[in-house]
Amino acid sequence: MRDEAIVELLGVWKIYHMGRRGRITVEALRGVDLAVRRGEFLAVMGPSGSGKSTLLHLMGCLDRPTEGKVLFEGTDVSTMRSAALARIRNRRVGFVFQSFNLSPNLTALGNVELPMVFAGVPRRERLARARELLSRVGLRERERHLPAELSGGEQQRVAIARALANFPDLLLADEPTGNLDSETGHGVLSLLSETNVEGVTVVVVTHDPEVATAAKRRLRIRDGHIVEASDA
Amino acid sequence: MLDLMGIAVRGLLHRKKRSWLTITGILIGITAVVALVSLGESMQLAVRRSFEELGYDVVMILPGELGGGFGGPSSFSTSFELDTESLTEVEGVEEIGLLNFQSVYVKADGNEGFLDALGVSENIFSFFKVEIVAGRGFSPDERGVVILGREVARELDLRAGSTLQIEDHPFKVVGIYSADSRLDEDAIILPLADLQELLGEEGVTMALVRVAPGDDVGQTAKRIENFLYRSRGRRDLSVQTMEEVHEVVQRALGILGAFLGGIAGIALLVGGIGVMNTMYTAVLERTREIGVMKAVGARNSQIALIFLMESGLMGLVGGALGTGIGSFLNFAAVTAAKRALGTRVLEYGISWWLVLGALGFSFLVGAIAGLLPARAAAKLDPVEALRYE
Structure with a gap:
């Protein structure tokens, strides 16, 4: 089982120091052990402040644990330099956020191109890939539109296209349907499922029972602990 | 990138x-x-x-020390007498041009007042160019003639051929010069001998010496300096090469x-x-x-x-x-x-x-x-x- 893990957390603690002089400490994760298997569709559920997003950030090499180890494809990333982590985020991971987080001054096409720009993909190749992805999410004809000119559902579809730009192995979605009505949310969920079927490992943090149902495995997290796990 | x-x-x-x-x-x-x-x-x-126009083969002789006063004709008013004939004998000296800047009282058609006047030896135009826009320059040995700056001509309403009174002596306007001459347009130029006669003195306020081709400018300047000291018995004149002044x-x-x-x-x-x-x-x-x-x-x-x-x-x-x-x-x-x-x-x-x-x-x-x-x-x-x- 362990050999199949794309990302693995071993006794991971994440403690934030907040407030003035960092006197207030928040234990977001308290000794979490978790292995995400290659190709699976995992839903992480739990109330606000339970540590879901922190878990996602650690899996995506956006953050380092305070204690414990995070193994990405067997390599400990906890002590890696920031440039090496950036490389993993760029080539191996795709992020989708609740509030879409598109660059407001870039067109839909420009936003999808962005990860490829940082990867140094040549322009011609980049444009072809970005257009292919926009076609796949049904927005090929809106490539010249700025985020402000797109609906919430459309923006999230652009964000998914962006997340898939550099052929990632792992797609991490933080409440991807949280800001969308149920019908639009359904469309986004279908896109995530399709992506998973094509072989990309998907981890979704959500409140939405429908999203959780679509996942093959579900985890519940509370107060920084994984309290319940179930396979679909 | x-x-x-x-x-x-x-x-x-x-x-x-x-x-x-x-x-x-x-x-x-x-x-x-x-x-x-x-x-x-x-x-x-x-x-x-x-x-460049004056040329770097020219040496200036000025009263006192160089500095502060190099700005325009009116700033050179101390005059001195110079034995040009003996100076010509100094090795390397080819030609000497003489200048005298003074204020003179001018009358013309009811207008009168002081003007800057530049008295020049007749060879002076070989040292610097004066752009004549109307009339002509001086002929050799010509006396009682004057060239006006364009500004003066305009203000006094004079043209080539008119006459005016300088220190109560009649002068004939033979030409008008423009500012392209690097000389302010509000001055007048007249033969040095005339200016000296009007003022009743033999002095000049500046002398320009052209060094003969092939002679070193710096060394010639030194020789002139020595000659002046020997002949005058004091160092009341300064000798400057154009290069020094320019610097x-x-x-x-x-x-x-x-x-x-x-x-x-x-x-x-x-x-x-x-x-x-x-x-x-x-x-x-x-x-x-x-x-x-x-x-x-x-x-x-x-x-x-x-x-x-x-x-x-x-x-x-x-x-x-x-x-x-x-x-x-x-x-x-x-x-x-x-x-x-x-x-x-x-x-x-x-x-x-x-x-x-x-x-x-x-x-x-x-x-x-x-x-x-x-x-x-x-x-x-x-x-x-x-x-x-």
Whole structure:
């Protein structure tokens, strides 16, 4: 089982120091052990402040644990330099956020191109890939539109296209349907499922029972602990 | 690199008004630098042209020590007597031109008053050119004639052929000269002998000595100095080669230029601080966007580069516009000076090194001003940046 893990957390603690002089400490994760298997569709559920997003950030090499180890494809990333982590985020991971987080001054096409720009993909190749992805999410004809000119559902579809730009192995979605009505949310969920079927490992943090149902495995997290796990 | 530049440009265009205001700050600084430095260049060019026209084979003999007084005819009023015949015997001396600057009382058709008068030996026009715009110059041994500056002619309503009274003696106007002569248009030129006779003295206020071809100018100047000391028994005259004089003037202009450049530099510094301010604001405003860029895999160096390019571009655009406006201002100043003063104290000229230097420097100011904000952007923690509202 362990050999199949794309990302693995071993006794991971994440403690934030907040407030003035960092006197207030928040234990977001308290000794979490978790292995995400290659190709699976995992839903992480739990109330606000339970540590879901922190878990996602650690899996995506956006953050380092305070204690414990995070193994990405067997390599400990906890002590890696920031440039090496950036490389993993760029080539191996795709992020989708609740509030879409598109660059407001870039067109839909420009936003999808962005990860490829940082990867140094040549322009011609980049444009072809970005257009292919926009076609796949049904927005090929809106490539010249700025985020402000797109609906919430459309923006999230652009964000998914962006997340898939550099052929990632792992797609991490933080409440991807949280800001969308149920019908639009359904469309986004279908896109995530399709992506998973094509072989990309998907981890979704959500409140939405429908999203959780679509996942093959579900985890519940509370107060920084994984309290319940179930396979679909 | 080029693609990151694209992101930087879009960042600037996204906040057009603020970008332009910031650019204006740099623009003003660079305009001041270019205008003042090129004005300095214009002065130096005018001085160099004057000296070239006079020639570097000329040695000046002036009363007292050189310094302070090299500005115009009216500043040379101390006269001295010179034994030109013996001076001609000194080795290396080819030709001697004599000048006497004085104020004279002039009457013409009901107008009267003092004017600057330049008494000249008849060979003086071989030392410097006088641009005659009407009539003619002096003929050899001609007496009782005068050439007027255009300004004087206009004010007194005189033309070639008219007569006027100088110190109650009649003189015939034979020609009118223009400011292209590097001589103010509000003076008159008359034969030295006439001026000496009017004033009842034999002196001159300046002598120009041309050194014979093949003779060393510096050594000839030394020989003249020795001759003057021997024959006069005192060192009351100074002998200067054109090269020495030029050096003194050039050094003075250099100091002036550096001073003006320094003042302009302060304006540019203020512009740079404006860029820094704008960039810090941009980093703050775009914190979340920076977080997203990091999430999709931007390295810290790439983030820093984007912000550096933005600030550098603002500097460059401000610099390009400022260079244009600054050189135009210099051109306007030269033109205005010519009109107002009627003399060529300035000569329009802007050098390539100034243009390229200003462009490079403005980019540098922008980039340096953006250095700290760019570092701040690069160092943002991605998770905190993403959380930023």
